[in-house]
Structures are given as C-alpha cells and as structure tokens.
Amino acid sequence: MKMENNERTLVAGSTGSLGLEIVKLLREKNINVRALVLSENESSKVTPYTNDIFIGDASGGAEEIKGLTSGVTTVISALGKSVSLFTPSEDSFFETDYLANKTILEDAVKNGVKRFVYVSIKGADVEKDYSIAKAHKMFENELRASGLDYTILRPVGFFSGLNDLAILAKRKVIPVIGDGTAKTNSIHHKDLAKVVVSYRENGSDIIEVGGPNIYTRMEMAKMIENKIGGQIIKIPTPMAKIGAALPKIFSEGMHDKLDYFTFITTNDMIGEQNGSISFEEYLAGLDLNELP
Template identity: 60%
Template sequence: MEEKVLVAGASGALGLEISKILKSRNIPIRALVHSSDGASKVSPYTSDIYRADASEGSSEIKDITQNVTTIVSAMGKSVSLFSGNENSFMENDFFANNNLLDDAVKNGVKRFVYVSIKGADAEEAREFEVAKAHRKFEEALQASGLDYTIVRPVGFFSGLNDLAIMAKRNVIPIIGEGKAKTNSIHQKDLATFVMQYLNEGPETIEVGGPLIHTRLEMAEMIKEKIGGQILKVPEKLAELGMFLPEMVSDNISSKLEYFKFVTSNDMIGEKTGSITFQQYLDDLDLNDLP
C-alpha cells in the first residue's frame, strides 16, 4: 500500500505545520477538519479533506482511515479562554480520537502518533478534565494493538496568547510568584519533532522548546512586547475564583483549573527546536489577537 498519512486536527496550529512538512516530502495527506474555514486552511496541502465532528460518533467518520497507513492526531479542544467551542474536553480529546481509533483498527492502519500533553499520566493531574481526557485516550491507544507513539509537549507558545490578549487589556495575570518553570515550544519545532516518529519511535516521549523560563520571566517578556501590568494572583484566591459555578461555566472552569495547575508547577520536557519565546513574541502580530 502506498504511504498515506491522515492528519486529524489538520487546520490547527500544529496540524497545519505537520501538513506542510508532509507536503514538502511528497507524502499523500488525508486531512480531518471540523469546519469549512479549516478545510480552506488545509486546501493548499491536500484535496483529500474530510469535514466532520469526530466526537459525534463513528458514523461521522466511517472509513476515513481506509487506505491510510499512519495517523497523526493533533485533534483536541483548545485550552484558550477565548476559544468558542462548547464541546467538553472529554468529547474533543477522548471521544473524537477514540472514534478515529476504532476506524483505524477496523481498516488495518499500521501506526498512530498522538499528540497529548505533558503530565497526562501524573497522579496530581488526573483531577483535571483536560489531563483526564488525554490520559483516557492514551490508555485506549495503548490497548488497541496498533504501533504507536504518544508525544507529550509541555505546551505551545500559541497557548500563551491568552496572556498576550489580556496584556492588550492592561493586565498579565500569573499565579503566585511566578517561580514555576517551563520550556514551551513553537508549533513549527513541535511539528518537526513529531515527524521524526512518523514510521517508528518510543511509546511515549515528553518534549519542550530550547529554553527554560519561569512564568514571571515570560510575563515580563510579554509586558515588554505589549505593555500592561503583571498581576500576581495568590494561589488561594485563584482557587476560590475557579470554583464558583454561578460565575463561570463548566467549560471555562475546567480551563481555569488547568491554567492554575500548569502555571504553578514546573512543566519541562526534552529540549528540542530552535525558536525561542522571545522570537515568537517578536513575530506576533497583535492585530491578529482579539
């Protein structure tokens, strides 16, 4: 069978970069997207595009994996507070991927590369809906019998755009003193990393960008680029604000809970890539942010 790669979540920040690399290598691509806008974004890289909500059920994506050798899934719910998708993390990160996995097993797909999150398997993270949904699918993939690699990035630079958006509104919140460290990664560097394991690789690997910063250092870089004031939110106060159901939806509450967790704990993966957070900010077009 000729090699064909199904990219799930192909119109997202990471999925697009993976599609670009596949196109440059003349590897045939099948793209799974959720919207007509997503289809337009991936159309320069393939005409083999499925538009569907994979979380709706297996009938939505029946035989999408037919004649596919490898799946790369960057499909999942955005953790941004400013994204509008009302589906839950369990729907977008578990059910959607699990429906895809069922189809893959049925059609004899050889390999599945899944982009999860760092800490999905950590005991202290399992109380959060974000980590719980990712881990549930990891376990399903591990039990599927397919050859697989699970890539757990510490987070994308673009995932920090919420802080840039808030900086435009003159405030940059951080939890506690901002001493927790991370080495977030650019989606281009992550796409290059993921592509190393297209044909074979370890069962799991955690990855980050080239430089480690504290959350305060990153906030200071955002302030230098955009302006605004850094607001240190005491952990106890942050916890109180995250568990007031009359003030926030379950969707937003889940995101806030996870935001507190990742920004108050060290999140460091294997260093890779070359694009720094400062370079990302230098290239960021503020007009693209709401």
C-alpha cells in the same frame, strides 16, 4: 509533485496551528496526506497542501467518519479542544479530546492502520483528575490497549497557548499565579510539528516534548510586558484556585481551563528540549492586531 510510494498519513486536527504545520511538513516530504476537517468552510486551509480531504465530525460517532482511515498507513492526531479562555466551544474536553480520538482510533483498527501518533499534553498522568488531563489520559489508555504501534507526545505547552496572557496584556494586566518561579520550556508549534513528523514511522512509546529554552513564568511575563506593556500582578495560588471554582457556576469549560491553567503555571513543566525558536522570537512576530 510526486508523492512517496503509496503510503498515506491521516492528519486529524489538520486546521489547527499545529495540525496545519504537520500537513505542510508532510507535503514538503512528498508524503501522501489525508486531512480531516470539521466543515467545508475549513477545507480551504488545507487545499494548498492536499486534495485528499475528509469532512466529518469524529465526536459525532463512527458513522460520521466511516472509512476515514481506509488506505491510511499512519494516523497523526493533533485533534483537541482549545484551552484558551478566549476560544469558547460547546463541546467538552471529554467529547473532543477523548471521544473524537477514540472514534478515529476504532476506525484505524478496523482498517488495518499500522501506526498512530498522538499529541497529548504533559500532565496527562497527574493523579488529580483535571478534566483536561483526564480526557487525554483516557485516550492514551485506549491507544495503549489498541494493539497498534504508537507514540504519545506530551508537549509541555505551546507558545500560542500563552496568547491569553498577551490578550490580557493588551488590557493592561499580566497575571502571574503564585511566586512565578515555576519553570517551563514551552515550544513553538512549528518546532513541535517537526518533532511530531519525526515519529511518523517509529519511535518511543511516550516522549515529553519541550522547546529549546527553559524560563520561569515570571521571566515569560516580563517578556510579554516588554513587548506589549501592561502590569504584572501576582495572584496567590489559593486565590487562583478559588477563582477557578467560581466560573463553574456559569461555565464548566471555563472552570476546567482555569483549574488546569493554575496547575501548569505553578508547577515545573519541562520536557525534552527541541527546536530553535525562542519565546522572544515568537513574541516579536506576534501581530497584536490579530488578538482580541
């Protein structure tokens, strides 16, 4: 398949649910893609779409990814630590979301990359220093100061980010923090990938991105209940905050995730409406056997 001129786009986080969709879309558009993967084992996920694969751990420092962006025109970074409570990781949000992206950015500046598109999160600009939001905020500041042309996309949340509730529903409990009236328009990763790719060449500095439909947290919980079963249980916000503090004794990462989850589920998280895939459609296609 003939590729579009000599321009090359690097996708960091290429094997994640969002990153892989971005790689697929770029391939469909005949755009040369370089995929950054963490290990040889992960490279098989992207080999159907590109043979330009760079294996390296950006959180390990500049030497780990030296030359990564050589010959690259645009960097798209969907690189970040999973916020799922069921996806453990030894790396911190600081290491994965900030340091790794900073190392890629420095390589990009050194190699004359023209543009950098970064997938952050809605809430990165909140005053309280949630560890997850703070890591994104710190990198956003680095990107602004880099001198590169850039776009920062702040999705309000992925449908797949709600899989934790589906996992808990399989275990017969669907927790709703607060009164469940907080609203959001989370987005399917395929719809978000289309938005990300649309800003590959140019676009606004910062965009808050959401999906096509706005739901309350309670409405989404009831959709999960209808699909999977389980009992919806309301957890008072003060109790949830206490609960978020307790795991800090055992796991800093678990504390960070619970703390931020409490914040986003008790505040309206609404972005510019995009895409066409509804939450009901996402749930209908969810293979419960793939969930732990």
